[in-house]
Amino acid sequence: MGADSRPYFPSSPRKKRLVLSLCLFFLSVLSTLAVGAQLAIAYAHNKAPFSGDFDPLAPFELAWAHPRILLLGIPFSFTLMGILLADELGHFFACRYYGIDATYPYFIPAPTLIGTLGAFIRIRSPIHDRRALFDVGLAGPVIGFLFAIPALAFAVWYSKVMPGADANSFIVFGNPLIVKFLAFVLRPGVPLDSLLLNPVGRAAWVGIFATALNLVPGGQLDGGHIVYSIAPEKHTRISLAVIVALVPLALLWSGWLVWAVLLLVTGFRHPPLLDRWQPLDESRRAWAFVGLLIFVLCFTPMPFYVR
Numbered sequence: 001m002g003a004d005s006r007p008y009f010p011s012s013p014r015k016k017r018l019v020l021s022l023c024l025f026f027l028s029v030l031s032t033l034a035v036g037a038q039l040a041i042a043y044a045h046n047k048a049p050f051s052g053d054f055d056p057l058a059p060f061e062l063a064w065a066h067p068r069i070l071l072l073g074i075p076f077s078f079t080l081m082g083i084l085l086a087d088e089l090g091h092f093f094a095c096r097y098y099g100i101d102a103t104y105p106y107f108i109p110a111p112t113l114i115g116t117l118g119a120f121i122r123i124r125s126p127i128h129d130r131r132a133l134f135d136v137g138l139a140g141p142v143i144g145f146l147f148a149i150p151a152l153a154f155a156v157w158y159s160k161v162m163p164g165a166d167a168n169s170f171i172v173f174g175n176p177l178i179v180k181f182l183a184f185v186l187r188p189g190v191p192l193d194s195l196l197l198n199p200v201g202r203a204a205w206v207g208i209f210a211t212a213l214n215l216v217p218g219g220q221l222d223g224g225h226i227v228y229s230i231a232p233e234k235h236t237r238i239s240l241a242v243i244v245a246l247v248p249l250a251l252l253w254s255g256w257l258v259w260a261v262l263l264l265v266t267g268f269r270h271p272p273l274l275d276r277w278q279p280l281d282e283s284r285r286a287w288a289f290v291g292l293l294i295f296v297l298c299f300t301p302m303p304f305y306v307r
Contacts, residue, residue: 002219002233004228005006015211021103021107024193027109027117028119028165028300031110031115033063033073033076033157034062034063034070034073035059035077035113035114035115036072036073036074036075036077037063037069037071037072038073039076040076043160043199045198047165047169048166048168050169050170051168056112066224071123072193075200075203076199077203079199079204079207080114082117083203083204083207083210084107086147087140087144087211088119088120088121089100089143090139090141091136091137092104092121094140095123098136100125100136101124102122103227105119105121106121107134108120118210122275123271124270126210126273126274127271127273128273129274129275130229130232130273130278131229132282133229134230134284137225137226138225138287140222141214141215141222143296144210145298148204148211149204151201151203151207152178152179152205154201156179156183156187156195156197156201158159158188158198159197160196160198161187161194162194163193166193170307171307172305172307173303174300174303176299177297177298179192203265205265211294211302212299213259216263216295217238217242218239218242219262221263223291223295224263229284230280239268240265243263246259247260251299252305253305
């Protein structure tokens with residue numbers, strides 16, 4: 001498609017979107033800095049995060065009373081925001097390549113355990129064909145994964161060996177296959193439950209977890225886009241199968257039930273493509289297996305549990 005045939009989008013709405021995107025990004029940096037400072041303090045005292053008397057608002061109250069403490073949160077905040085931003089920019093630039101109107105990445109600042117509810121972009125125009133949908137869906141998770149792995153490897157390599165470090169932790173984190181693999185290669189012979197990850201590692205873990213969630217193969221998630229681009233006639237059935245599979249997993253982590261409800265709401269429909277009949281080429285089908293491998297490496301049935 002030539003440049004002249006691409007749709008024209010007014011510049012003023014884009015400027016307003018950019019201002020909103022930057023404001024949300026700045027607020028998310030502040031909220032993740034507050035959480036990161038709390039994680040850095042715990043790590044400096046050889047404690048797992050969220051140990052002792054747990055108060056989810058404590059990091060934000062501490063940062064409000066002592067703003068300079070936010071500097072301690074830079075490793076966590078910049079790592080996490082960098083991974084999430086890389087993921088969303090992967091989607092954004094794939095949309096730009098295909099002439100798809102998409103918003104800038106919108107971050108959601110929130111007083112959560114990680115200081116944010118993630119980020120998203122909103123697609124505001126039709127997608128032409130399955131190849132474009134596939135590239136847009138896969139670009140984010142792949143790029144986010146590539147940013148997360150070096151950070152996670154660094155954290156595993158420089159992690160502290162602290163047997164029983166999480167004994168008093170309010171929240172215990174699970175270990176996806178990629179964490180187990182890196183620990184096996186970089187810290188052989190050290191039990192996983194004895195590795196105390198630094199704040200960079202905690203941020204990378206969150207990025208890995210977000211990648212797994214995005215690649216769940218159903219609904220409007222990135223994994224659902226990939227499924228629809230490969231076999232649009234099977235999208236509904238696969239989404240339903242994923243919902244059924246997530247229900248028993250909720251016994252391990254209740255969040256899977258929330259994810260199942262989300263897919264139940266969105267999983268039986270998908271924005272139509274202007275040309276849904278153009279098949280994917282072999283290289284993209286090979287990349288689909290790469291996406292599946294990333295999902296398997298990042299997925300954990302019980303991401304974390306509360307004591």
